[in-house]
Amino acid sequence: MLAVESGSVEASAAGTRNRSLFSQVRAAVVRHLRSSTEPVFCDDENTAEGLRAAGLTASHTYPPAAAIVALDEALCRDIQVLHARCTITADSSRGRTSPWLGHGWLVDFGSQSRLVLGQKASRGSSILEGELRSIRLGLQAARNTYAGSMLGETEITVRSDSQLALRMLTDPGFEPPSANRFCREEVARILHCVRFSSVTFSWVRGHNGDPHNTAADRLAVLARRAQEAELGHEETLRLAEQVRLDVAVDIRRSSMALAA
Template sequence: MPFPTPPSRRSLSAAEAVAKRSGLTVLIVSRRGLILWAVARTFESAVLGVRSGWITEAAAGPHWGKAYAEAARAVSELAAGGNEPVFSVVDTARERLLGLGLPVDLSYPPAVGVVVTEKAVAERLDALFCRLEIATDASIGHRTPWAGHGWVLDFGKGLPLRPGLKAVGGGSILESELRAIRLALGAAKNAYTGVLDGRCAVTVSSDNLTAARMLNDSGFQPGQSTAACREEIQRIQALTAFADVHFQWVKGHADHELNVLADRLAVMSRRHKEAELPAHETLRMAASVVEQRNMGLAA
């Protein structure tokens, strides 16, 4: 007579095991010149707590040491004296976390922990880049055909200013002022994709009243407007079709700090092109123009 067999025990699939996994999940990534981190404490599908933060790459120190220290502190706060396993979303971060004395589990992190930390980083990034002030300017020489363009991006919240400059041959001062605005908007989009899709409130300041009025009043066609000027207007409108953007005039060479910086960058780009200086030297000096202001923000 055959013996009855015991009921078979159902083993969990790998996906189910990950879904039921619990502990503290850490994500540390580089985005847009920043080091962002997030820590989530989860129990199976439940989220028990989340922390996130950021630091500039320049301030993070060698191997992002300060960012790792902040994330480790968040782990300790969320663990509240417990000895829960710590998981890293990024494989290369595991050794660093182990070096900080954390009980790192080398298994794949809890599924809900991955989702929550990635969402926290994305939300932190959106919050940091939700407002932008842009200042632009142009410089025309009298002896050469070069026109210099300069711009400064200021996202506020202690983020470093982002300078930009470019020299282009030919064009009137009005065309050049409009081109500077277009170049700045393109640079802003490269800095953060949400700038021109409505997620960011953008203010563009120009010390050229005619350029500002042309962008705010589609029916305004000044006498000095050329086909090239109108083409620049169309290109700017295409760039900002879905953006939350406001164009404003500011008095040039006055007390508007960003306009003063943009003016210096525009003049620098033209003069360096006229002097045939190498591009890397121009970029180095452009960075030095705003370095002092950025150091003040970081202090």
């Protein structure tokens, strides 16, 4: 507020030729204080000296408690705005003869935040088990990015191309023939994870050009094949980074198409 009203002051302004400017700064500060003797924080030592010469009690060593509280509140508000909405897209991959399930997920908090991509392989016998586990891993990635997302501070949309997995999460008691003990355990873990959150489970058609779904599918396939081929950690990360770059381009193109 003061910067808008009085302008910024360079450190060299402590000289006599800028005394008028410092007097204006002093007047602006005093208007927002209860008294002219209330300490004022300035993070530049030379500018603090100039303010003291103009008659203000200024310090560059530490901010007053009120300023710290105000800064914390402002940061919290900005962080909450940045994380107000989140889209999690998850997918899984299972080979014909492999015991490995691949999991891929993409967490998107919006255009001002960096996409969070992840992949993992685990042993399993059911693609439904893999889809549910991928959803759980995506939710965990969102929580690790912003803890408040699981406390109701974020509008979360979880997207999957598995209608059976989504129905198990939204229709209590529904259990398809392909569900096993591990599927039930994953459902319980997911519902426990989102018990305090604002979450919507949404179906997305797979292999239909959706950039988020495409990325999650590629990551899931990468995780499974990397495990099957026994690829090294660095090589797996390199391939995953290429997926990140590709999906960023695809999402940018999709946004431009929608804008047009």
